[in-house]
Each structure stands twice: as structure tokens, then as C-alpha cells.
Amino acid sequence: MANRNSRTQHTLAIYARALREARPYWPLLALVLLVGLIGIPLALLAPLPLKLMVDNVLGAEPLPAWLDWLPAAWHSSPDAMFFVVVGIALAVGLGAVAHQIGDWLLREYVGERMTLDFRAKLLGRGLRASLLKQEAGGAHDTAYRINMDAPGIQWTALYGPLPVVVSLATLAGFLYVTFLIAPALAVIALATSVPLLILIHLSQTRIRDRWRDVKEHETAAQSIVQETMSALRVVTLFNRDRHERSRYMRRAGQGVRARLGVIRHESLYGLAMGVTTAVGTVAVLYLGVRYVEGGSMSLGDLVLIMGYIAQLYAPIRTLGSHVTAQQRALASAERAFAVLDEPAGVPESPGAPARGRAQGRVTFEEVSFAYEADAPVLTGVSLDVAPGRFVGVVGRSGAGKTTLINLLLRLMDPHHGRILLDGVDLRDWRLDDLRRQFAVVAQDCTLLAASIADNIAYARRGATRAEVEEAARQAGADAFIRALPQGYDTQVGERGARLSGGERQRIALARAFLKDAPLLILDEPTSAIDGTTEQAIVESIRRLARGRTVFTIAHRLSTLAEADTLLRVGGGRVVEERAAGEQTPHAPVRMAG
Ligand SMILES: Nc1ncnc2c1ncn2[C@@H]1O[C@H](COP(=O)(O)OP(=O)(O)OP(=O)(O)O)[C@@H](O)[C@H]1O
Ligand SMILES: [Mg+2]
Known part of the structure; x- marks a missing residue:
């Protein structure tokens, strides 16, 4: 338990560090969050046109109160109603697409800019690190981290907590609307969310360590390539190409095995989550059909709720895959931060006055x-x-x-x-x-x-x-x-x-x-x-x-x-x-x- 607590603390510390490193981007990150939250009402509206179609165009139910402002003649004409609903569907659909594109462009822009700045910072630090240590072999590792691990900053600071907030808020929105229509169905949906979240939590801890292993193996294999290629003359003259190749294959093979192991793990969790989702959907459908048959709920409402259920599991699944992807991101961010924490080979003395050309004693x-x-x-x-x-x-x-x-x-x-x-x-x-x-x-x-x-x-x-x-x-x-x-x-x-x-x-x-x-x-x-x-x-x-x-x-x-x-x-x-x-x-x- 203590172990788990310290692990959680460690994870939080990495997020906190990533956010601190991303300080100049805080206003943009706030904007990303805002745009993400705007998506929630759009998601809530998505299945609405279908409900209106079923209840008010095909069925004979009166239009909901919020459409009272439409001319009275339209209310009694099914054709007019049809076009009204189509109009709503188009507006909602276009709104969702526009939102999606805006959201995507904004996140890409912020993420790439952030990574570029962070890479520059890592490179600066790498260049100031101990020359002796870098020349003794640290340079390949540092280069790998600058190339491959630097994006860890955007994966954690941008794709870390923000999507969680948006997904949880979306989830809450769906549950709330479902609850307003049929409390029992909201309870079922909530009940299936719990095992899903437990599965996510279980997968979380396991997979990060595995990703770290993968990185270690891959870096080691990468260094063999760089080292061999830079000492090509020696390798050739001493006839060691076969030896180097098998050394590489061994390390790279370990990397591949570790990677496949992680993927097997991830897919098992994916399977368990898929089964849970299906069971929850079937339960809601079963009960919903009974309600419609008993007249306590309109068919349109069932359609609406099924639309939400289909979308309800989407944020949970996003949370799930997000959490596993985050394990990789955290491992990367951690490795990148280690470059920043590397002490300077020779520290700069901050208060030293500027000096001109020396005499030479x-x-x-x-x-x-x-x-x-x-x-x-x-x-x-x-x-x-x-x-x-x-x-x-x-x-x-x-x-x-x-x-x-x-x-x-x-x-x-x-x-x-x-x-x-x-x-x-x-x-x-x-x-x-x-x-x-x-x-x-x-x-x-x-x-x-x-x-x-x-x-x-x-x-x-x-x-x-x-x-x-x-x-x-x-x-x-x-x-x-x-x-x-x-x-x-x-x-x-x-x-x-x-x-x-x-x-x-x-x-x-x-x-x-x-x-x-x-x-x-x-x-x-x-x-x-x-x-x-x-x-x-x-x-x-x-x-x-x-x-x-x-x-x-x-x-x-x-x-x-x-x-x-x-x-x-x-x-x-x-x-x-x-x-x-x-x-x-x-x-x-x-x-x-
Ligand atoms: N980066 C290093 N890490 C550990 N030991 C080192 C390192 N560089 C040099 N040494 C060791 O320190 C000792 C002195 O090395 P140095 O390079 O100063 O010798 P040198 O007098 O310049 O020799 P040469 O005439 O061959 O250039 C040697 O024993 C060497 O093995
Ligand atoms: Mg010398």
C-alpha cells in the first residue's frame, strides 16, 4: 500500500513537473481546456435530432417546449417538422465537426510548439553537461532522449490531466441527462462505469514499468548501432561485424519481446473493458425496452439514451486507453527531465563580473x-x-x-x-x-x-x-x-x-x-x-x-x-x-x- 502511495506521488510529481516546465503555455493550456469543455453540450445534443424524429415526426407527440417559438402552423405540419429537425441535425453535426477541427488544430499547435521549446532546453542542458561523462558514452543516450523523449512534455502537460477533466465532465453530463429521463438507467450506466474504472486503475501501474523496460532495451540497442557505426574502421579491421550484429540482435530482440509483452497486456485489458461495456449496453437496452413497452418512457427517449450510452462508454474508454498511453508518456517525460537534472559539468558562477581579454598569467x-x-x-x-x-x-x-x-x-x-x-x-x-x-x-x-x-x-x-x-x-x-x-x-x-x-x-x-x-x-x-x-x-x-x-x-x-x-x-x-x-x-x- 505504501508502495502504491509512493508510486501515485511519483506520478503526480511528474505531472506537476511537466506543468511547471510548460509554464509559458499556461494560457494556451487553459484555452485547450475551454475548447474541450465546449464539446460537452455538443455531445449532449448529438442524439437529439433522432429523438425528435422518432417522437415528433414519426410519432405524434407534441414538440418540446423549447421549440414553442416556431410558427403554430409548423407544429401541425409533419413536413415542416421534418425540415425543422433536419435543420437541427445539420446545425448540430456542423457544430460538432467545426469543434473537432478547431480542437485538433489548437492541440497540435500547442503541443508541437511546446515540444520544440522543450527540445531546445534539453539540448542546451545536454551541451552543458559534463564533457567527460558525455564523451564516455552518455552522448548517445542524451541524443536519444532529446529526439524520442522530449515529446513527453506534450503527452503529459497537454494530453495528461486535460482530457481526463473533459472526459469526466462529459461522463457526468451524459449521466445527468439520462438520470433526468430514467434514473434506473443512469444507475446501470454508472454501475458498469465502476468496473471499467477499476480495470483502468489495475492496468495503470503494471504497464508503466513495462514501458520503461522497453525504453531501456531500445536505447541500449540504439547505442550499439551508433557506437558500431562510429567505430566502423575498428569493427571492420578486426572482423567483428558478425559479433556486433549478434550483440545488436540480442538487445534489439529483448526490446521487441518487451514491446510485444506490453501490447499483449494492453490488449487483455482492452478485451476485459470491451466485454464490460457490452454487458452494460445490453442491460440498459433490456430495461429501456421494458419501459417503452410499459409506456413510462417514449421510444425517442430510449433512442436518446442509447445514443448517450454509446457515447458514455467512449469517454470511459478514452480514459482507459489514455491511462495506458500516459504510462508511456510518463516514462518518457521522466527520462527527459533526468537530462535537465544532470548537473552541469562545470557550474556557471552566476554573480561573476564580465571580463575582457586576459593578460595570460x-x-x-x-x-x-x-x-x-x-x-x-x-x-x-x-x-x-x-x-x-x-x-x-x-x-x-x-x-x-x-x-x-x-x-x-x-x-x-x-x-x-x-x-x-x-x-x-x-x-x-x-x-x-x-x-x-x-x-x-x-x-x-x-x-x-x-x-x-x-x-x-x-x-x-x-x-x-x-x-x-x-x-x-x-x-x-x-x-x-x-x-x-x-x-x-x-x-x-x-x-x-x-x-x-x-x-x-x-x-x-x-x-x-x-x-x-x-x-x-x-x-x-x-x-x-x-x-x-x-x-x-x-x-x-x-x-x-x-x-x-x-x-x-x-x-x-x-x-x-x-x-x-x-x-x-x-x-x-x-x-x-x-x-x-x-x-x-x-x-x-x-x-x-
Ligand atoms: N575521461 C577519463 N576517465 C577516466 N580516466 C581517464 C580519462 N581521461 C584520462 N584518463 C586517465 O588519466 C590518465 C592521464 O590521462 P591523460 O590523457 O591526461 O594522459 P596524457 O599524459 O595526455 O597521455 P598521452 O601522451 O597519451 O596523450 C591516464 O591514465 C588515463 O587513463
Ligand atoms: Mg594526451
């Missing part, structure tokens, strides 16, 4: 960091780099060089200690301002699936073609780009796959040139480049380094010829192999060991 104070709790990568690192220094970072593979740089870029925060730029803790910089201070050539040089020119211009919004070409020239990329058949308009393919590793590096370098930031970060900028090209690039880096603070990670010492400080990373520590100022800048570096 970098200070680490007792900085410690670990990806996994028991495996520290950096412990108690302190260093101070004056503006304009050229810092070389060396160390074994896996020593923590990229980690050091990632901390400086504030892709993550240190667990202890602090990092300062121009004497200000990185956490007291606005993220936008901070990101503007760094031009980065990363170890993996990710390019976007766009043209070369677009990739370079990515560094600065509104850069002209001349500026892009100038940056490429300085990075030593201009010549090879011009040699391509489409030059700067060459499409580089996904992640830049149509270019060689060295070409990608030079484009990334051009991008850094164009950014013109006070700090320059190069993570192995020449790892994929031959000796001759390297010389040219070292030359361009030297040009680029002027007036900036530079951190260059390199395994090849030739790349570090410019360095006036050398930091060696190893064993969690960073030691300065050559203090700044000890030797004249730009002197060749000699390294021990």
Missing part, C-alpha cells in the same frame, strides 16, 4: 584531480606561469598532460586546490569569457562535417573569407587546401574523415590562428606531421606564440625548441625542469633523460 595552487576516486592523476600541483611564456609540457603517455590542460581549460574542476587566470579563480570567470581566452589545437583535432572554410571560421563568428585564408596561410595549410579540387569549399566529411591526420592538424592550427586568443594550447600539434612540414609548423607556432601564453604538449622535442619553461608531468606531480628566466628565451632546449 596562469597559476595552479595545490591542484589535485582524479577521474576515479582511487586513482589520482594529479596531486598537489603548483605552478605559476607569467604572461607571454612559452611552456612545454612533457611526460610519458598517460602521465596526465592532457588532464592538466583540460583543467586549465576548465573542462572539469579540480577536486582540491584552485587554478587562477590573471589571479582570478577559473570558477569566478563567466564560462563565456573564459572560453574566449583560449585557442586550442586538441590532441584529436575534431572537425565538423562542413567545408574547410567553415571549419576554420568556426573559431570566430563572422570571419571573412580573406581572414580565413590568412589564418590558413599562417598555419601552413593554404597550399594543400588550394591543391584540393574544391579548395576551401572541400567538404571534410564526418569528423574530418576525408582529410589526412596531418591536414586535420593544420586546419585546427589555422582555426587557432583565427581565434586570436591570449592563451594558446597545443596538445601534440605536430604528432601527425612529417619532419619538413613540422619545421614549417614550428615556425608558424612561433609566429602565433608572440604576445601570448602558450602551453604545448609534445613528445618530440623539436616541437618544443621555442619553450622557455619545461614542465615534466609524472607520478601525479609536475616539476619544472627549467625555470622561466633561467635561460634566455628561445634558446634550444636540452633535456636530461
Whole structure:
């Protein structure tokens, strides 16, 4: 029981959350509700023309009092009556259709707008989530949620409580009118509503958990596809396509089985509800016919009530299928909200003042960091780099060089200690301002699936073609780009796959040139480049380094010829192999060991 209560609370919490998220849409949601309620009198009027036809046109009963205003001559003419009733039928029918279309258009409009806004919000949050976590595989899941689960907001906020209110009000209207004509029939209709509602309630709890299972399996299968397709080269070269296929089939198969299980469940409930409805209808018909035979009710009234009974079960059935559909919607909404609740990778400091271009002093104070709790990568690192220094970072593979740089870029925060730029803790910089201070050539040089020119211009919004070409020239990329058949308009393919590793590096370098930031970060900028090209690039880096603070990670010492400080990373520590100022800048570096 406690379990059920907490489940109900949980469900209510999701609805409340959905409504809060939909706050800007509250006026429109109120309008949707209003339009829904207008449908009730229309539904009540629907079987009326048939009743009038049976009682007043075919039968001899006098017209109801509300038609007294018609000319007296019409009252006695069956032909005139016939046309009056046809007129009423047309008016009611047209009204119902107009209402239906208006209702539909309005709901679609509100729903789609709401989902679009919500998707944008999810995407924004996904982009701010922890980079480490996203890169470690969370990205596929987030993408799936943004695509597939975002509509959960409209399924819950719009198609959640509102149709329930409208259906219950419709139900009450039908029962009330039936009660006015024949109380016993209203009681029968009400009595069959109860088992129906119990069935709905039973199905409710069961089916949501099953839908959640379905989602888990389907996401897992989806990730296998994405992962395999993005590591296609490895899969092919290691001959693992069959393995990947069977891995996919296993997960996808589980998804299909789970989905079929849910559908079996839903159809069983559907069957039970159908049988209950049929029994209720037959009971009302039986009693109604007896009443008509006994003269206590007109035939037209029976027709009217049967019309209501047929419609009476419609809102109940809507409630039923609605509830099961809602289980799916709730599962989706919950998964989408989880994206919103994901803490930001690095939190923005709300009160930070805006800052302009940095001088470029970098200070680490007792900085410690670990990806996994028991495996520290950096412990108690302190260093101070004056503006304009050229810092070389060396160390074994896996020593923590990229980690050091990632901390400086504030892709993550240190667990202890602090990092300062121009004497200000990185956490007291606005993220936008901070990101503007760094031009980065990363170890993996990710390019976007766009043209070369677009990739370079990515560094600065509104850069002209001349500026892009100038940056490429300085990075030593201009010549090879011009040699391509489409030059700067060459499409580089996904992640830049149509270019060689060295070409990608030079484009990334051009991008850094164009950014013109006070700090320059190069993570192995020449790892994929031959000796001759390297010389040219070292030359361009030297040009680029002027007036900036530079951190260059390199395994090849030739790349570090410019360095006036050398930091060696190893064993969690960073030691300065050559203090700044000890030797004249730009002197060749000699390294021990
Ligand atoms: N996202 C991550 N999650 C967990 N551990 C990580 C992550 N990134 C790096 N590591 C671990 O932290 C350590 C330092 O990695 P880092 O990338 O800083 O090394 P590196 O010095 O740049 O090496 P390389 O010269 O090969 O680029 C390694 O042992 C690595 O396995
Ligand atoms: Mg590295």
C-alpha cells in the first residue's frame, strides 16, 4: 500500500513537473481546456435530432417546449417538422465537426510548439553537461532522449490531466441527462462505469514499468548501432561485424519481446473493458425496452439514451486507453527531465563580473584531480606561469598532460586546490569569457562535417573569407587546401574523415590562428606531421606564440625548441625542469633523460 502511495506521488510529481516546465503555455493550456469543455453540450445534443424524429415526426407527440417559438402552423405540419429537425441535425453535426477541427488544430499547435521549446532546453542542458561523462558514452543516450523523449512534455502537460477533466465532465453530463429521463438507467450506466474504472486503475501501474523496460532495451540497442557505426574502421579491421550484429540482435530482440509483452497486456485489458461495456449496453437496452413497452418512457427517449450510452462508454474508454498511453508518456517525460537534472559539468558562477581579454598569467595552487576516486592523476600541483611564456609540457603517455590542460581549460574542476587566470579563480570567470581566452589545437583535432572554410571560421563568428585564408596561410595549410579540387569549399566529411591526420592538424592550427586568443594550447600539434612540414609548423607556432601564453604538449622535442619553461608531468606531480628566466628565451632546449 505504501508502495502504491509512493508510486501515485511519483506520478503526480511528474505531472506537476511537466506543468511547471510548460509554464509559458499556461494560457494556451487553459484555452485547450475551454475548447474541450465546449464539446460537452455538443455531445449532449448529438442524439437529439433522432429523438425528435422518432417522437415528433414519426410519432405524434407534441414538440418540446423549447421549440414553442416556431410558427403554430409548423407544429401541425409533419413536413415542416421534418425540415425543422433536419435543420437541427445539420446545425448540430456542423457544430460538432467545426469543434473537432478547431480542437485538433489548437492541440497540435500547442503541443508541437511546446515540444520544440522543450527540445531546445534539453539540448542546451545536454551541451552543458559534463564533457567527460558525455564523451564516455552518455552522448548517445542524451541524443536519444532529446529526439524520442522530449515529446513527453506534450503527452503529459497537454494530453495528461486535460482530457481526463473533459472526459469526466462529459461522463457526468451524459449521466445527468439520462438520470433526468430514467434514473434506473443512469444507475446501470454508472454501475458498469465502476468496473471499467477499476480495470483502468489495475492496468495503470503494471504497464508503466513495462514501458520503461522497453525504453531501456531500445536505447541500449540504439547505442550499439551508433557506437558500431562510429567505430566502423575498428569493427571492420578486426572482423567483428558478425559479433556486433549478434550483440545488436540480442538487445534489439529483448526490446521487441518487451514491446510485444506490453501490447499483449494492453490488449487483455482492452478485451476485459470491451466485454464490460457490452454487458452494460445490453442491460440498459433490456430495461429501456421494458419501459417503452410499459409506456413510462417514449421510444425517442430510449433512442436518446442509447445514443448517450454509446457515447458514455467512449469517454470511459478514452480514459482507459489514455491511462495506458500516459504510462508511456510518463516514462518518457521522466527520462527527459533526468537530462535537465544532470548537473552541469562545470557550474556557471552566476554573480561573476564580465571580463575582457586576459593578460595570460596562469597559476595552479595545490591542484589535485582524479577521474576515479582511487586513482589520482594529479596531486598537489603548483605552478605559476607569467604572461607571454612559452611552456612545454612533457611526460610519458598517460602521465596526465592532457588532464592538466583540460583543467586549465576548465573542462572539469579540480577536486582540491584552485587554478587562477590573471589571479582570478577559473570558477569566478563567466564560462563565456573564459572560453574566449583560449585557442586550442586538441590532441584529436575534431572537425565538423562542413567545408574547410567553415571549419576554420568556426573559431570566430563572422570571419571573412580573406581572414580565413590568412589564418590558413599562417598555419601552413593554404597550399594543400588550394591543391584540393574544391579548395576551401572541400567538404571534410564526418569528423574530418576525408582529410589526412596531418591536414586535420593544420586546419585546427589555422582555426587557432583565427581565434586570436591570449592563451594558446597545443596538445601534440605536430604528432601527425612529417619532419619538413613540422619545421614549417614550428615556425608558424612561433609566429602565433608572440604576445601570448602558450602551453604545448609534445613528445618530440623539436616541437618544443621555442619553450622557455619545461614542465615534466609524472607520478601525479609536475616539476619544472627549467625555470622561466633561467635561460634566455628561445634558446634550444636540452633535456636530461
Ligand atoms: N575521461 C577519463 N576517465 C577516466 N580516466 C581517464 C580519462 N581521461 C584520462 N584518463 C586517465 O588519466 C590518465 C592521464 O590521462 P591523460 O590523457 O591526461 O594522459 P596524457 O599524459 O595526455 O597521455 P598521452 O601522451 O597519451 O596523450 C591516464 O591514465 C588515463 O587513463
Ligand atoms: Mg594526451
